[in-house]
Amino acid sequence: MKISFHGAAGEVTGSCHLVECNGRRILIDCGMFQGGHDLHEDNAAEFGFEPRDIDLVLLTHAHLDHCGRLPLLVKRGFSGEIISTAATAELARLVMLDSAHLHEEDARRHHRHGERGGNYEPLYDTMDALDAVDIFGRKVGYHQRIKLFPGIAATYFDAGHILGSASILLELDEDGRKRRVLFSGDIGPCDRPLLNPPVPPGDADVVIMESTYGDRDHRSLDSSVSEFLAAIHRADEHGGRVIIPTFAMERAQELLWFLRQGMEDGRLRSSMRVYLDSPMAISATRIFSRHPEAMRAELAGMIRDGQDPFRLPKLHFVHEARDSMLLNRGDAPSIIMAGSGMCTGGRVRHHLRHNLGKAESSVIFVGYAAAGTLARIIIDGAREVKLFGEQIPVRARIHTINGFSAHAGAGDLKRWHARTGTPERTFLVHGETRALEALCRALGPERTEIPQMHQSYEL
Incomplete structure (x- = not known):
């Protein structure tokens, strides 16, 4: 039995861990x-293993940094089954198809402008994404133990991170040696309005744990x-x-819920126009309404009673790009929620181009911004930024509100880990160096390790 780390090892993104048993x-x-x-x-580099040799993929949740290379895995030869919760399967389809479209657009742009020579190809295309969708198999409920192979079983537990997210407990038995290996996935905070708090799955021998906010x-x-x-x-x-740069899954739906509350209790004008300018976020919101089983009782009850918890009096869904561009005509007060959350692409960049230079405008950041992204550059106080080849002055009022994260903070992470018993070893992944090292110190460095890319350990 062994485990190897092929992503999110010593860094935040690219989650990919390989377990070998029997x-x-x-x-x-x-x-x-x-x-x-x-x-x-x-992303185009070798995985660190042969895709054809993989028997099965267990997916914790549908964020791009957890499912985004599945189409490439299939393209390079994987033909096994992908197992997830039902909500994750729906959201992952949305995420992978959107990603494929962006890769195709990126390749067309490079060819059009003659960048990187004439042989630049997308990482994968829409057909590759659909091939990945086709091999999603069993849809697992929380607390449902499933046998994968002789001596190998898995149980999914609610991670409280996004709709359908899970921690996964693997029970391994090889030649009489038994190990309980727990993958945290991304752990949510305990006070979210839409989702239930994370459920620690009990004692484990080995824990692989995210550390995004391990230092704060x-x-x-x-x-x-x-x-x-x-x-x-x-x-x-x-x-x-x-302008609110918005992640399409969870954050967009939470913000709609908070806006609804603000309008109902009089803190906001109910006649204020709100535009959800993200086809992906619109689709994700519809998927939410199909999965009350993965939500808090209040929200689930509203949905089952035929109410839409995300509707606002003046909410407009903006599907077409041409309608998105029209939003920047005129100066009527309004709220525009658009992707991407880190401003690395998507429609929000056009809205920033038109509004960053206006002192009466506001930009509200409500999510994690990785180092080097446009969102982080603005948050860090840049006086001007480059957008579409232009230098745009930053005159708008910039707000950074950190309490909306879908990741558990350091306190919740430590409390979650405390409920996994006394694991012999904990591997910390999915974090920047400062966060990884801080959580390592808090959990006890004698039993905690920070693996590096492609590093392998005996279980």
């Missing part, structure tokens, strides 16, 4: 590397919501437009 090779996640610089070569806690959710609504109210009073 001659079987099981991959937990196969995510894309993300960040501020061009990572095409990193978030602000309280209540104070973050109050600041969020106050920032919008202030912009509305000044006649300005509010």
